[in-house]
Structure formats: structure tokens, C-alpha cells
Amino acid sequence: MYPSEGGFREALTMNDPGKTTHFGFRDVPEEEKAGLVHGVFSSVASKYDVMNDLMSAGVHRIWKDAMMDWLAPRPGQRLLDVAGGTGDVAFRFLKRAPGASAVVCDMTEGMLVAGRKRAEADSLSDHLDWVVGDAMALPFPSGAFDSYTISFGIRNVTRIADALSEAYRVLRPGGRLMVLEFSHIPNDLMQKAYDLYSFNVIPAMGQIVTGDRDSYQYLVESIRKFPDQEAFATLIRQAGFAQVKYRNLSMGIAALHSGWKI
Template sequence: MDNTTHFGFKDVATKDKQGMVRGVFDSVASKYDLMNDVLSFGAHRLWKRYTIASSNVKTGDKVLDIAGGTGDLAIEFRKKVGDSGQVVLSDINAAMLGEGRKNLTNKGIFGVDFVQLNAQYLPFEDNTFDCVSIAFGLRNVTDKDQALREMRRILKPGGCLLILEFSTTDSEFLKKFYDFYSFNIMPKLGEIIADDKDSYQYLAESIRKHPDQETLKDMVLEAGFGFCEYHNLSGGIVALHKGIKA
């Protein structure tokens, strides 16, 4: 692996990226849900609902939500798997995981396990989960290929990987609007609401550095998944990649 990687538009030492990403999420954890609602005009809830519906998760399944943060996917997965299933909510960032624990407790959702982990080194046995999800988290992972191989390893044969992530739109009009919004409005809103302009500048930059739909699909297949398809949401601003372990 190269000694440098990107952190937004900056090149940084690979060993430093994890700590820098942690800094971003430590800073935004307490306002994370509010900012998601404001920045996406609430659309993130629809994207996540579509992800849950696409999962085909059923009663008794085991689900791992990586970079699960405040737990909105985990809550819905918990309802689907019931008491006979298992949901693990994980995040590399202790502050985000703490917000998730608080959120679930406030909503009266119990029976979810919390694990602080790095997506590149998943502390689970091979063939453990029916579904692994990662929503708006993969672009922050330093070695994405390694993380995808790990996700495949812990999925059961026939298990399903769901990657919900910002992506690339083909529409020229949407692209122009989105660029203006991301680089001019988003950091300003971050400054006003969360008192943190830099983290939301990083958000906009990290989205541009993330692989496009076809590249990510190839990466999923390269990691050993038997099938991978993606569905564009909101004109390709967001895409849901679905991989199946053969």
C-alpha cells in the first residue's frame, strides 16, 4: 500500500488518516443527525429506508452495521430481525457510538450490541452475518479494498453487503448545483449549526474523492463478491451498491 492517501483534497500519510477522520467525527457527533437532516433536506431518511427495504433481512438474521453512528439503520434492522436475530451497531469512533447508544436508549430500542471497530479488521468469525451494511462510511475508510474483503469474509454464503454512499451524478445541471451547494453552502451551514466549517468542507471533498458507481462495483467484485449491482438515488448523488457473497 502507498504511504500516502487522501483526506479530502489533501494528501496525507496513510497512518494519519484514521486519526484525522476521528477528529472530524468527534467534532460533529453531537449534531450529526440534525446536520444530516438539514444538509440533505431530510432525504437521507428516504435513502436509508430504501437501503433497509433492499436488504431482504428477515426474522432471525444477523446484521452488522458498520460506521453505524447514531444508529438509524440499526434501529430498523432490529425491528426486522426480531428477538431471535442479532444486530451489531459498530463505529470506529467512540463519540459516534456513544451517540448511537444514547439514541437507541431514548427510543426504547434494546437488544442491539455495540462494538467499536475498524472496518479493515473486523473482529468476527468467518461466515457470521446475513447482512453487512455501511452507510456514508466507506469513503472515510483508509484501505477500502481491505475493508471490502473483510466484509465478504464475515458474511455467510448468500449474505448481502449494502453500501450506501455519496456518488456521481450524470446530470450536468445537478452536478453544477451540487458542486455549488457542497462547496459554498454546506461548510457555511456547518459553521452556523455545528460551529465546525472544516469538517463539512472535508465532507464535500471526501465525496469528490470517493470512487464512482462503476469503480466501486468493480471493487466489490474484486473483493470476491459473486454479484454486485447498484441503484442510483436522487439522480446519482447517492448510490446503493448491493453485493452478494456467492
């Protein structure tokens, strides 16, 4: 059994008090961002899956299936799914790879609680662990996993480079990183249309479904602050990964990034 709280607490003490980062379109001290993000996901945890279906018209499920198609889980492998609170990716991985095991790691306990309540969690419980921890200071030994996934979570990390370095550390040689994240549409006109939808519809939808407009306003803003496909691929290479590639999904609304620890 892995420790649960230690990595998160350690990460909160590692921030440079003189540095700032973005929280959506706001600049905030680095040491405040983790707490702010924690507040966002604590607020929406119980309706997180419902909102994902509504915001994407269910397309996020197709994206996650595409992630599994490219990852190609094999029997006996061990997965770490970071920021995977409600278990979507871990469940898919285990169903495709008999005898495999997975750890879902998330900094928000409420998300993990919501994940445990899902029907899939009961049928896969013998192969699945739930751990509270921070992506920048994972509470796991080096070389412990065959695969590392993070879906729609890395843009919320205070220092993306630190999270990628931790991903590299916990993977075994020959292990694979795969990131699913919202990205940038290469067509300016289509990007403008998507922005109109995102900024006008999603926060209003969040207010109706969860009673929390501000959290979904942040989530929309955080997408616009995330690096584009090429810039993010460069960050993955700088963390030490090889054979770094990406694939656009839905014309670039989201992208899959892959890298190997060689």
C-alpha cells in the same frame, strides 16, 4: 461479547508508512488518515443527526428506507452495520425483522455514545450491541453475520479494498453486502449545481450548527474523491462478491450497491 478496541488499534499499525492517501483534497500519509477521520467524527458526533437532516432536507431518511427495502431483512438474521455510529440503519433493520439482532461498529466512540442515547436504543437494547472497531480490521470472527451494511462511511476508509475484503470475510456464505454512499450525478449540469450547493452551503451550515466548518469541508471533498458507481461496483467484485448491482438515488446524488457472498 465482541472485543471493542483491538480491531481499531490493529488497523492503525497495518498502514504502509511509505504510502499516501487522500483526506478530502489533501494527500496525507496512510497512517495519518484514520486519526484525521476520527477527529472529524468526534468533533461532530453530538450534532451528526441534526446536520444529516439539514444537509439533505431529510432525504437521507428516504435513502435509508430504500436500503432496507432492497435488503429485505428477515426474522432471526444478524446484521453488522459498520460506520453506523448513531444507529439509524440498525434501528431500521431491527424494526423490520422481529427476532433479528444487530451490531453497530464504528471507530469513533463518541458516535456510538450518541447512538446509545437515542430512544430507539432503549427499546431495542436486547438485540443490539455497540462495538468500537475499524472497517479494515473488524474485531469479529469469520462468517458471523447474514448482512453487512455501511452508510456514508466507506469513503472515509483509508483502503476501501481492505474494508470490502473484511466485509466478505465476516459474512456467512449466502450473506449480503449493501453500501449506501454519496455518488456521482451522470448529468454534468446537475453535478455542477450540486457542487455549488455542497461547497458553499454545507461547510457554512456546519459552522453554524456544530461550530466546525473544516469537518464539513472535508466531508464534501471526500464525496468528490470517491469512485463513481461503475468503478465502485468493480471494487466490490474484486473483493469476491457476486451478483453486484447498484441503484441510483435522487438522480445519483447517492447510490445503493449490493453484492452477495456466494
